[in-house]
Amino acid sequence: MSLDEIAELRRRLSEAEDTIRAIHQGDVDALVVGELSNPQVFDIGGGADAYHAFMEVMNVGAVAVDQTGRILYANANMNAVLGVTQNSVQGTLFSDVAQAPVAEAIQRLLVPPLVGPVSTEVEFDRNGERVHYVLAATPLRLSTTLGVAVTFTDVTEQVRAQAAEQNERAARAVIASANEAVLVCDRNGVITHANTASHAVFDGDPLGLTFAQAVPLVFPNATGLMQSEDIVQMAVQGTPVQGVEAHAPNAPKAKDYLVSAAPLQIGNDAISGCVVTMVDLSQRKAAEKQQLLMMRELDHRVKNTLALVQSIASRTLHHEDTLEGFQKAFTGRIQALAATHNLLAENSWTNLTIEDVVLSELAPYTSGVSGRLVVHDLGHSLSPRAAIALGLVLHELATNATKYGALSVPGGKVSVREYVETAAQPDRFVIEWQESGGPVVTPPTRKGFGQTVIARSLQYAPAGGAEVDFAPEGLVCRISVPIEDMAGQ
Structure with a gap:
């Protein structure tokens, strides 16, 4: 009335x-x-x-x-x-x-x-x-x-009419306030109501169009048999459709949705249509894709790390004469590898600087004594692979300095800084390790695995590597990091 x-x-x-x-x-x-x-x-x-x-x-x-x-x-x-x-x-x-x-x-x-x-x-x-x-x-x-x-x-009729009008206003308010797209269809599938969020699935006014016309859907797991009109038809016949993943190729914004449809029935009246809701799956799809990439990256890194550990074990065994020497050398190198991995994990494998790696690797040898380690201009970010390789090199240098070099005596110190070459080489960033105040340096009589680690760890790229100068006043090592592994360089 x-x-x-x-x-x-x-x-x-x-x-x-x-x-x-x-x-x-x-x-x-x-x-x-x-x-x-x-x-x-x-x-x-x-x-x-x-x-x-x-x-x-x-x-x-x-x-x-x-x-x-x-x-x-x-x-x-x-x-x-x-x-x-x-x-x-x-x-x-x-x-x-x-x-x-x-x-x-x-x-x-x-x-x-x-x-x-x-x-x-x-x-x-x-x-x-x-x-x-x-x-x-x-x-x-x-x-x-x-x-x-x-x-x-x-x-009675007036009260019912007023109640129906209030219910209609409440329904409109609920539909309008919903964050997901909500479209109400009659028994013929024609859209009678649509909230503001529905503009994400149809660019324009969908009222008067059938749901299939406004929002054609593709159901990837339905072998092409299911169409948009089937969703509406099932709901109108009294069968709810819950949480079906669908692709909306014509949608102006997001393309992937979770579609549900429910019969529209007021009180004991017959079903007069259906309500279709479409939840944007863009963020979930992006998260799934990111998770898949991370899993693949993790798998790749684990395999590389295991291969590196296997190589370290084999070469350490080859260069050590006793089981005790092997255990000590191998444990130290694995600990150096673990220290760099801990740094990477703490920084979510991003934004790890050269200075972070230097301080972490030398902490066991210089902690508690001020002035033994001097670091200058090394706040540059590294890629994960360069950080792992640099950590191994620094571990070998620190171990050698502790046994034979500047860190073996109280007055010795180590300086680590950026090295500016006379002839600039734009394809690399060079780090200089310089020892002073230690015993007179003499070149080793035989080449150990530590020298191999220093020389080869960064040679995964043509511009990478390291050179050692056994100067009498103190060992000098210049470490070249490929420029592609330096953020912002």
């Missing part, structure tokens, strides 16, 4: 109340009811019969009760409201023939002083249906009897 019809019904109710009040006050001698071409005239004159006749032609339920709640007269419409016959209610208490909510409403209207008109609303169950009525009461005197005339106006 529209708002205009509701207003008209209220106007007619007000006129009925005014008429009853005028009759009670003696301002009306007669009533004319019906069309002007065929009127029915009722002589009011204070007689009960005329008043009864007037009540019968009213198109709403009407009842006259005395001050105790006993029914003096009820018209046919009133009997229909109560579901009883006229003979069964005449002279009975209203509470004996009406349901409790209706009887209680009448009692509220009869509370002295009896002034009017007054009204109240009541709802009750009738034949399994919830009905709503507006009760309007006006004091009434019939001969010597003082009572109340009450009209019952059925407003």
Whole structure:
């Protein structure tokens, strides 16, 4: 029922109340009811019969009760409201023939002083249906009897219309506030409602288009048999569709979605359509892709690390004469490798600087003594592979310095800085390791595995490598890092 019809019904109710009040006050001698071409005239004159006749032609339920709640007269419409016959209610208490909510409403209207008109609303169950009525009461005197005339106006349809309108507004608000795309379709698959988020799947106004026209979908795991219209059809037939991954090739923004469709059913009514929701899977897909890349990268790094450990073990065994010497040398190199890996893990394998690697590898040899290690201009970031190789080189240099070089005596120190070559070589970044204050340096009589590690660790690229100068005043090593492994260089 529209708002205009509701207003008209209220106007007619007000006129009925005014008429009853005028009759009670003696301002009306007669009533004319019906069309002007065929009127029915009722002589009011204070007689009960005329008043009864007037009540019968009213198109709403009407009842006259005395001050105790006993029914003096009820018209046919009133009997229909109560579901009883006229003979069964005449002279009975209203509470004996009406349901409790209706009887209680009448009692509220009869509370002295009896002034009017007054009204109240009541709802009750009738034949399994919830009905709503507006009760309007006006004091009434019939001969010597003082009572109340009450009209019952059925407003069930108006209440339902208002509830439906409120539900519609609530549904629209819920749909509009949803972060995911929500599209409501009728039984033919035509879109009747769409929220703002639906612009992510259709660039324009989808209202009036079928769902299949607005959002054609591809279901990768359905071998091409399932289409957009199938989603709607299943939901309209009462079968919900939950969490199906789909690709929307024509969507202006995200392309991958999790699609669900549910039947649209209000109360006990038949299914009138369906509600389709589409959740953007872009972030999840990106995360899955990133996770796959990370797993592949991890697999690659683990294999490389295991191969490196195997090589270190084999070459250390080849150059050591005793099991004790092998254990000590091999353990030290694995610890150096682990230290660099710990640094990489702490920095999420990014933004690890040369200085970080130097300080980490030399910490066991220089901690607690200030001035033994001097680091200059080495805040440059390294790639993971360069960091691992540099860590091994620095470990060998530190071990050698501890055994034979500057770190073997209290006054010795090591300086690590950027080395600027006379003839600039733009394909590499050179780090200079220089020892001073230690014993006089003499070249080794045989080449050990440590020298091999120093020379070869960075030779995975043409510009990488290291050169050692056994100068008498202190060992000097210049380490070349390929420029592609230097961030920002």
